[in-house]
Amino acid sequence: MKPFLYRGRFIFIPIAIAAFVALTGFVVMNLWNWLIPAIFHLGFIDFWQAVGLFVLSKILFGFGKGGRGMHGGAPWMRHRMEERFKNMTPEEKEQFKEKMRQRCGHGKWGRNWDDFAAETPKEQV
Numbered sequence: 001m002k003p004f005l006y007r008g009r010f011i012f013i014p015i016a017i018a019a020f021v022a023l024t025g026f027v028v029m030n031l032w033n034w035l036i037p038a039i040f041h042l043g044f045i046d047f048w049q050a051v052g053l054f055v056l057s058k059i060l061f062g063f064g065k066g067g068r069g070m071h072g073g074a075p076w077m078r079h080r081m082e083e084r085f086k087n088m089t090p091e092e093k094e095q096f097k098e099k100m101r102q103r104c105g106h107g108k109w110g111r112n113w114d115d116f117a118a119e120t121p122k123e124q125v
Contacts, residue, residue: 021051024051024054025047025048025050025051025054026047026050028050028051028053028054029045029046029047029049029050032044032045032050032053033045
């Protein structure tokens with residue numbers, strides 16, 4: 001099975017990309033033609049204008065890399081990290097903190113890891 005996929009990737013990948021572009025263009029075109037003329041009294045668009053609009057929106061607003069960085073990541077990941085940190089021994093916590101300091105630059109912008117121990121579990125609504 002692997003040799004077939006390995007050889008077939010040169011055919012499959014362009015077809016998959018073309019299918020994605022076609023589906024995305026079709027969806028954007030239909031959503032635009034359904035909503036925008038009725039709401040804002042603007043004109044209809046064709047398929048290629050819809051593809052261009054999608055590409056332009058991806059250039060302007062990003063390609064979906066997620067909420068990393070200043071926001072601390074996904075809430076489920078934060079909860080998982082809190083649980084792991086609470087279950088560590090003091091020696092493991094110190095090793096972890098040191099590893100994070102080495103990776104992230106001495107915690108200048110990072111999280112205060114002592115806050116994990118101080119926080120109480122919050123009830124999910």
